[in-house]
Amino acid sequence: MKIYVGSQNPTKIESVKSVFPEMEVIGMEVESKVAAQPFSDEETLEGAINRARECASQNKAHIGIGLEGGVMEIEDDLYLCNWGALVDGKENVYTASGARILLPDEIKAGLEKGKELGEVMDEFTDKHDVRKNEGAIGIFTNGVIHREEMFTHVVKLLKGQWSYDQ
Numbered sequence: 505m506k507i508y509v510g511s512q513n514p515t516k517i518e519s520v521k522s523v524f525p526e527m528e529v530i531g532m533e534v535e536s537k538v539a540a541q542p543f544s545d546e547e548t549l550e551g552a553i554n555r556a557r558e559c560a561s562q563n564k565a566h567i568g569i570g571l572e573g574g575v576m577e578i579e580d581d582l583y584l585c586n587w588g589a590l591v592d593g594k595e596n597v598y599t600a601s602g603a604r605i606l607l608p609d610e611i612k613a614g615l616e617k618g619k620e621l622g623e624v625m626d627e628f629t630d631k632h633d634v635r636k637n638e639g640a641i642g643i644f645t646n647g648v649i650h651r652e653e654m655f656t657h658v659v660k661l662l663k664g665q666w667s668y669d670q
């Protein structure tokens with residue numbers, strides 16, 4: 505049995521490798537079928553499930569994992585949010601969410617202009633590909649929690665729920 509991750513983003517693939525060290529983990533580009541920048545928990549979760557389902561349906565009898573980053577609003581505040589989904593060979597679906605942090609007003613303003621968080625973060629930090637490295641969560645936690653570690657926690661929650669059923 506192999507694990508197919510619905511992304512080529514190294515933070516996502518490496519997080520799955522670290523939680524399933526005994527398994528072969530393969531990244532594949534699939535469609536999330538939601539906006540490039542999801543704007544709610546519901547949409548972010550849907551993107552994660554769509555990615556996982558697509559991986560599992562293209563690779564029968566293997567596991568598909570989808571990890572999706574987004575933002576969600578609580579009153580006037582914008583939070584970074586993350587969701588994950590695991591679909592197994594029997595089409596069982598497991599879901600889990602990741603840490604949330606409040607995003608500064610400047611970031612919120614960029615997103616409201618229709619930009620993707622990845623693009624806003626690169627402009628804000630004057631760095632390249634923040635999304636493939638520490639992520640917004642790494643920047644705003646001063647490097648304490650990187651994007652890969654945040655996804656690792658989500659993947660642990662998925663693995664734990666799936667293994668409970670085995």
Ligand SMILES: O=P(O)(O)OP(=O)(O)OP(=O)(O)OC[C@H]1O[C@@H](n2cnc3c(O)ncnc32)[C@H](O)[C@@H]1O
Pocket residue numbers: 510511512513516540541542571572573574620621622623625634635636638639640641642651
């Ligand atoms: O190739 P994929 O798998 O799509 O990886 P991605 O980096 O685009 O990640 P998502 O689609 O899951 O995230 C949706 C959007 O939010 C951005 N994003 C989410 N979390 C981020 C973070 O921690 N740092 C920077 N950008 C982030 C991301 O760049 C996208 O614009």
Ligand SMILES: [Mg+2]
Pocket residue numbers: 540
């Ligand atoms: Mg994306």
